[in-house]
Amino acid sequence: MPKTIQFIKSAVLAKDYPVHNMAEVAIAGRSNAGKSSFINGLAKRIIAKVSSTPGKTRLLNFFNMEDSYVLTDMPGYGFAARSGDEQREWHQMIETYLTSRENLRGLILVMDIRRSWTEDEEIMRRFSEREGFPIVVVLAKADKLSHSAKLQAIAKIKKVTGLSAVFATSATKKEGAAEVERYIFENWIKE
Template sequence: MPKMSFIKSAVKMKDFPVSPLKEVALAGRSNAGKSSLINVWAGGKVAKVSQSPGKTRLLNFFSMGDSYIIVDMPGYGYASRGGDELKTWRKMIEGYLTQRPQLAGLVLLMDMARDWTRDEELMAQFMMKNDLPVVIGLTKSDKFSKNDIKKAIERIKQQSRLEDVFAVSSQTKSGCAELEEFVYRAWIKK
């Protein structure tokens, strides 16, 4: 895995990093484990992991060596955000997802214990409408048996109608390298 490092945080397009590298967006609920997965991929602490969900308010850009860039997006579904903040969040996310030509795809992270919800459906549909691929990472898989993991993957494949679903755990690092390898081979290398 390439060496990962933090590049910058930004809200507006004019402040995004100027780079010819492709980008992979990381989305999910506020407590889905995006920062933890980034730290596994980095092999150390490059992303802040908060005890209270909803702390990420900006787009955070991380380089995967000189291969590509991971963009950690603020989590969705966090109730304490007010109406104005939600509008700003939506504008920033939609702006990034529709106007960033180097965007290669979206890794949608969700807690393995959860079902596919309207939030995930909207995110996946938005990406597909813009002809961009989506892969799902089911987090916290270390809390489940092999049989339950298999059932969860099948359940989410059925609910989401998406084929690429990975079980990952930032605790045991299980599935994390496989997910990153899939993203690299399917979206970056081609």
């Protein structure tokens, strides 16, 4: 059964963010990491558009997750075709959101399980540490690896980052999203 998840609005500026009393969870990741597919996995239906062209999301997109919390989908990083001005605007929009949103409870960082941890991911990890909010790493597209390779990838990210909350997910096989949501609910949302 589909969840009652609704798109609230898109915004760039803080004055346009939705006003509500719920906790917020931000979701970030490289363009084409599988962010939209992961969001759709949480929703159990298509609410975020999956594009074959990386870098389509240019705004902060807010979703009401069953009146339990708000998921904020941030534009993907690392998309080289953006101009310097666009990249600066992206950094400013993301930094403003992450530093000014009082009800932000944590960050889900989505990355392709076949990729290595890069400076881009490390910047997000350090930023969340500096700002004092927790981070979960979601290794998407886990169906692309064997079971043992998947376990090795999880162990490698845990070792490189020092983070314990690392999950493998597959939108294709509909695996992992429920575990991530259970973790963030138990650790970030539930009062």
